[in-house]
Amino acid sequence: MRLDHLGIDMERSRKRVVILGGGFGGVYTAQYLEKALGRRDDFEIVLVNKENYFVFQPMLPEVISGSIGITDTVSPIRRLLPRTNVHVRDIESIDLKNKTITTSPGFRPHPHVIEYDYLVLALGNVTDFRGLRGLPEHALPFKNLADALHLRNHLIRALEEAAIETDDMELRRQLLTFVVAGGGFSGVEVAAELNDFVRDVARNYRGIDPAEIRVVLVHSQDRILPEVSEKLALFAQKILIKRGVEIKLRTRLEAATGEEAILAGGEMIPTRTLVSTVPSSPHPLLESLDLAKGKGGRLIADASLAVQGSDSVWVLGDCAQIPRKDGGFAPPTAQHAIRQAKTAASNIVAAIRGGSKSEFAFGGLGKMGALGHHSAVAEIMGVNISGFLAWWMWRTIYLMKLPGWGRRLKVATSWTLDLLLPADLIELKLSGSQGITQQHFEPGEEVFHQGDLGDRMYIIVNGQAEVVRDDAGIERRLAKIGAGEYFGEMALLKQSTRGATVRCVAPMDALSLPKREFSMLAAYLPQVRESLEAVMELRSQANARLSAGR
């Protein structure tokens, strides 16, 4: 009623299609629906996505090296979908019975509830490190634009720190070692871009010798790139090795701490940069839905892309298990999602206006992967192509597939300038404080060392640590601490350096509170302050006794 001059249907006279997700599946479904709408106005389209842009996933690794502009891989969804109502929100819950979606709070915490007649689930998948020791805390995912920018910044940060770290050789080695886990297309592209980037910009760091840099790719199978033929994969391996990437086959990333990657079999690689492109699982919202699920939690769809047993819910893309004509299921790629979008849109229109349903049938056109520095591998219509020609095809095909001429012009310009200019090495620190984080430690690892600056305190979630003090070369154990206990508050409260070393003795998870958060809580939560004071009193008494008994 109100605001209807803005094209918002307040009285719900028309059917409403709500699409969840703004990746290839969601955006293309909306685009096909807008096309079907034509001059008629018999249904409305709502798309909910947590970002206001669509990510052109195949080009994401190029953000690492900055060979294209930071926002050139993404397009504003509103521009792509002029007739769709776009809600940029996280989704709080899906109610299939009452046919509503609730989105999470915006500037004010009022609940927003969106009714639907037809629902399209195109939520994709997420990197899922659950159950892997230390990975949720210390591995970097590589799924979206924020991940790509975060990784880029982290790489520059590691180089900056390595350049001035002339005392602590162990830390220096960790800073200059970069590990990528997962040797599929995604992991290989990340490793290739990362390797090119750090080796390229390292020349600008007076304090770094390029020979110190180590880039490691870890893959569980006999060869990388299981998606393509053995010949192409071996070509890719040769290229990567030539460029300085170490490839570790037949092993997996098993665990991680802030200082090392731990592989199956026990090998430990000291590193501060661990990227993992595996494993992934469907969007967590889908877990709780009462719908039939297939392998890996994906929703089971029929050939019309309707969810099994439903006439109002469709599913497509990486979160769906979609049968192929020739047996097996459709793979999670952009080209499949786009074709699925077309089928889903036409079936939704058939459901609204009447008409016969179509079935999804697409065999795939081919596969391509970039290896950095003017090289790639491709398998198109059964033909293997590698090297410069494959790279040239890769660029041309993806450039043409980018949505919108503006974006294409920008990317083509960036690529041209990239030939002339050196790689950019700006570190864009956007997030101020990281807030409270969780960290994982393995036995023998030091949480902090006596004499360090006190920048945070810790609360042990589980596991064990010992507090030791070095008195003129003799190490004494002051205490053993475990779950629920905290440490590191003394240096913060007294504005001094660490009076002792804390070392992990059994695999330990701990909350880490930066100085800023700690100070605010200690100042205003009376319970915390009192308990801190009590612990400090006890510790200083113990210290006094220890010193006296020396």
Place this chain on the structure above:
Amino acid sequence: MRLDHLGIDMERSRKRVVILGGGFGGVYTAQYLEKALGRRDDFEIVLVNKENYFVFQPMLPEVISGSIGITDTVSPIRRLLPRTNVHVRDIESIDLKNKTITTSPGFRPHPHVIEYDYLVLALGNVTDFRGLRGLPEHALPFKNLADALHLRNHLIRALEEAAIETDDMELRRQLLTFVVAGGGFSGVEVAAELNDFVRDVARNYRGIDPAEIRVVLVHSQDRILPEVSEKLALFAQKILIKRGVEIKLRTRLEAATGEEAILAGGEMIPTRTLVSTVPSSPHPLLESLDLAKGKGGRLIADASLAVQGSDSVWVLGDCAQIPRKDGGFAPPTAQHAIRQAKTAASNIVAAIRGGSKSEFAFGGLGKMGALGHHSAVAEIMGVNISGFLAWWMWRTIYLMKLPGWGRRLKVATSWTLDLLLPADLIELKLSGSQGITQQHFEPGEEVFHQGDLGDRMYIIVNGQAEVVRDDAGIERRLAKIGAGEYFGEMALLKQSTRGATVRCVAPMDALSLPKREFSMLAAYLPQVRESLEAVMELRSQANARLSAGR
């Protein structure tokens, strides 16, 4: 000793010049010093800056509209200064007596101490909202690249939320009102770019009527732009008003909450976007130094730019009070900082190698400010220029002053593409959780409303609030709460909506803990959990009594 093949002098055989700050003053001093170094190698240069890039300040407002690429206004310091050792760190402390600098922790919390023979302080100034009610919590500064990107993202976020806010008309008005405080060059440029940007991209939002948008510029004097003649200032005012900017003169921003800007005299402007370019003060590190300070805390320099009474410390740029030949002090502009850098560098070389000192003498070339959309004002060698010609000069002069041909090529390309393509509206959310923040509330303002989603809890720092509940249209007051008490934990612990409204009754500051931080602390800090449970027990007993007595 170690690593000396990388050009790092471990034994300190040469004199060391340490420069603090990577703005115009610091970077140009290093550049002049590198030039003076020539083929000789009799001193080394260290520059410490918290970012690894140099910001070309005059172009910063262009980042708001994205008319140039996000990183095009900045240059990597390492590329500009190939012979300088660059430390990208925050500075923890300056010890003038022992001639050392301590930088804050990096990946490991070891203290890094840098010795110096000569020190250059070029730390610039910072936005300083201290003592202004609600400004530290709710006003957005505009000083560096992170501020510019943050503002840009915030503007897009406000538009996104306004587009889907069809129920709460008060919130909608707040979201579509944008206030800029401070009518100097910096504030005027921000207001002009902001106005152009939101009006331009709003056309892509189906749910927003451009007539709803309000942009307000607040300035304390009779006219804006005190830096230039009255004629130019009036021209600028006319242009801004024509483009839709409301100008409020002879008043100041006095206070702020998350929902409104409060002006001197009591006028309240409902807004969720408040940018303030004033006031600023020198870098906080300088406050504690035992050096003579002038107006506004700036360090007093003599004409050779040495700090009063010292033969090893120089100061320049915005944190220095530098006498001018014709009386008065040098203004805080880039052109002055660059000339000061030349003087400082030559005097440092004279101190190292012997020679006579030179004195700073520069009258300034002129002033320029952009008004957006192909218009600007400029006062050059006493001549007033306005409109398109001034804008063309503005672009040309600054393009030529950008350091490095690569950067110039990129900016020129971006400007060309900008003529062809619509403004970008990508919201780059990089920081995940904001962590614990402080918020300011004024009497009558609601912290949250009964029925809202529970997304955070609050701890009152000072001030007062009342807890009220609406039972079938009758409002009952449940409690009055004050400093040290907390509220809002019930909805979080029970995963439900807010059971009551909390409204501020006396100006209140509160810590706000997001769900994520709250859950981690409640789970692992036993004292917090116990005390939460006790409070909940009390409250539910009180509620039960209240319900029984109805």
